[in-house]
Amino acid sequence: MRSTFCALGLLLLGVSAAHADDGHFSVGAGANYSTGKYGTDTTTDIWSVPVTAGWQDDRWTLKLTVPYIGISGSNDVIPGTGGVNNGNPRGRGHGRGTGGGGSTSTTGSASGLGDVVASAGYQLFTSADYSAGLDLTGKVKFGTADADKGLGTGKNDYGLALDGYKAWGDWTVFGGMGWMKYGSSDYIRLQNGFNANLGAGFKLSQADDVGAYYYYREKIAEGGAAQSELTAYWNHKIGADWRLQSYVMGGMADGSPDWGVGATAKYLF
Template sequence: MTVPYLNITGPGNILGPGIGGIDGAGGIGGGGGGGGGVFACGEDRRRGADKPEDDGTCTDTGAGGTPATNAVTRRTESGLGDLVAGFTYNLLDHKPSGLVFDITGRIKIPTASAARGLGSGKLDYAVQGDLIKSISQFSVFTSFGYRILGDPSGVIFHNVFYGAAGLGYKLSSTSLLGTSFNIGQSPLRLQDSRDLSVYFTHRVGENFRFNVYGLKGFSERSPDWGSGVTLRYVF
């Protein structure tokens, strides 16, 4: 279960990461925060919506039905994000080969403020598979998932696929350093998001996981950069 505190700087039509951000792809130890904010202007309200290269400038309404003049104004908002709860089931743990396969289900409960653009105000769901291969102190992983997204006011979101691949190094029995490359479809059928994250995870006792990450975006639909600190409780 994750309850993030967000600080977002960008155009007014950017929503908080929701189910695809801090708790996003990253199979090893709940790695980096793949995915950033979501550009939330309805497809039929974008100038040149039939052109994939369009800059997405709103001509009518933006996130939460706000006027376009507010939607594109750069702003900073902070506050509690959406609560994300997940359940992971281990389907394969083959010690001779070092192969592990987990499947995870997640639900995003809309606790973030939709009026301030910190969330969509709707329930989201996701299912994700993680395949991990351990080689000595290293772990190689790949993740693939599908998100079912609720529609914010005045915007139609498509459900999306996402994935990640990365490498982790076990510093000790309780600490892990890793990196992952994350990619995800746009819920508005715009350019895919792509980012590279680096993370450090430390197990505190049996139930707590401390995680620090940073990321760099590589597409127009990704954040320029991002960072975060999380403390998880694992049942």
């Protein structure tokens, strides 16, 4: 749903990586849905089905995500980016949008391949008892989504994030900051921006943990707005190989969806 680094990923991957002496591969698939106006006068619905592949050992976490995306709504809303001034004359609805906050934005529906995302994370620090850690992650979002359909900007984005966690018994506090270099096209102008997250998780049992985190991203687009979101999640382990994740989120700014839900299943081998 977002082209940013997620604190939930840190909790699921960064903490477990501290205990992973031997490397392992993983594959996964999920489903996400969100809806909101993003500062326009039209409600935009976005759903995605991401397929992931990853490698993880005691220090490194490598991940590749290939999503299939569907969107219905304003031509000035781009999945993973939010509200923009989209001047593409071949955009959804076959017209020129007037920008986030405009009253006559072109609307339409489209679906297809989304932006492929590759990331590499390295654990900079881990305490002797694995109760604290610090990760550095780099990410490239390739502009593979069709810009004429409004599924993406058509340009690459590059990001870097620093995330940490500290556990006290069954509680874990986590957070981080990131920076993204966004690519601009002839029709969509973006500026680079920072993002941050802060949250806490609680271990209910050996198989289950729950938590919540806050996410913020500064305004990156003409016609757009900052993002401010609160997400609650539940993670469940099935044996040694399966991981299930689900979440519900609520937006608190014009740049965010009003709400969203999602679930993912991952297999380790």
